[in-house]
Amino acid sequence: MVDLTALLADLAAESDQLDALVAPLSPEDWARPTPAPGWTVAHQVAHLAWTDHVARLAATDPAAFFASVTGAPDPARLVDDGAESFLAPPAELLARWRDGRAALATALAAVPPGEKLPWYGARMSPASMVTARIMETWAHAEDVADTLGVTRPATARLRHIAHLGFRTLGHGFAAHGRAVPTAPVRVELTAPASARSELAGRAVGSEDADGDTWIFGPADAADRVTGPALDFCLLVTQRRHRADLSLVATGTTADEWLDVAQAFAGPPGAGRGPTA
Structure with a gap:
């Protein structure tokens, strides 16, 4: 529940x-x-x-x-x-x-x-709506922080955005006019250090018991995405280009996903270009 x-x-x-x-x-x-x-x-x-x-x-x-x-x-x-x-x-x-x-x-x-x-x-559902509002608020706050030259602390709230990013895999492909893949993808993300202490001692998901790693998707999936949770959230909200992030994709579906990932509703966003 x-x-x-x-x-x-x-x-x-x-x-x-x-x-x-x-x-x-x-x-x-x-x-x-x-x-x-x-x-x-x-x-x-x-x-x-x-x-x-x-x-x-x-x-x-x-x-x-x-x-x-x-x-x-x-x-x-x-x-x-x-x-x-x-x-x-x-x-x-x-x-x-x-x-x-x-x-x-x-x-x-x-x-x-x-x-x-x-x-x-x-x-x-109301819960999904609240999760989407968390994602939107965080993403637009990132734009404001970038404008002001401020680095915000990463919190345990990023897990909501990471989970939404995982759940919207199919939407990202569809929004970009690509066939929705049938192959499952495993996502393993390193939680921000500050978030680990927030999550210590309480359940944070069905698969990650201690909060150090946030895991989504079946363990036997051939396609995988690994890296920092913050980077994954920046990617699925299209606040950074994948070339500027420390995310590793294994498998064709996972690799294509990093090009079209989109956690928000609507048509495909323009995204951000690489900084280098």
């Missing part, structure tokens, strides 16, 4: 970490361009505020959620237009994001057990 309360606490902690980065910024810093083309720091926060809003609609008013999708003037610009629509002066935007994420947490906690929520693609 997934502990939704614990997941929501992790989402709150992830949001608070980004909040602490942006709250003290000057208006000039809010206007700084980030690695996402055309997006400033304000766009990054506005995107999270918008997605929190539509996620709350999915949980409380599915008809309004579907209307927001079908009524989009340009579906190809849905994400960009959503962020633009939530832009505001920094203080107002920050308040809007804080209020919206609190409202979303309340809405998700109230979803009846077993109910699935509409989303862009497959329907999602």
Whole structure:
């Protein structure tokens, strides 16, 4: 059984970490361009505020959620237009994001057990929705941190993103117009040192008992991906190019996956080019 309360606490902690980065910024810093083309720091926060809003609609008013999708003037610009629509002066935007994420947490906690929520693609359980929000918040916070020249501490919350990255293997291939592979892939990731102490003494998954290594997939899979958990999370959120990461792929399927991995819904992202 997934502990939704614990997941929501992790989402709150992830949001608070980004909040602490942006709250003290000057208006000039809010206007700084980030690695996402055309997006400033304000766009990054506005995107999270918008997605929190539509996620709350999915949980409380599915008809309004579907209307927001079908009524989009340009579906190809849905994400960009959503962020633009939530832009505001920094203080107002920050308040809007804080209020919206609190409202979303309340809405998700109230979803009846077993109910699935509409989303862009497959329907999602509340737990899957929270996991996706953790992934999105972490990824966009990474853009903000890169812009500010800040290195954030890696936490045990990365395990949610790593697990989601593993589960969306097929989606990455499909989004890029490739056949979804049938061969299983084993993923073995070295947990960040700071995360190991957080996980000590509590269950962290069906396969990794001590938290030092996060393991997904069957033990007898011929295809494998190994490396640091942080690098895997950066890859599946398309925040770094595989050439800049210490991930090792064994087998054709695993190797191709590192080119198309995508933990987020929607069309294929442009990704980031290699730094060298």
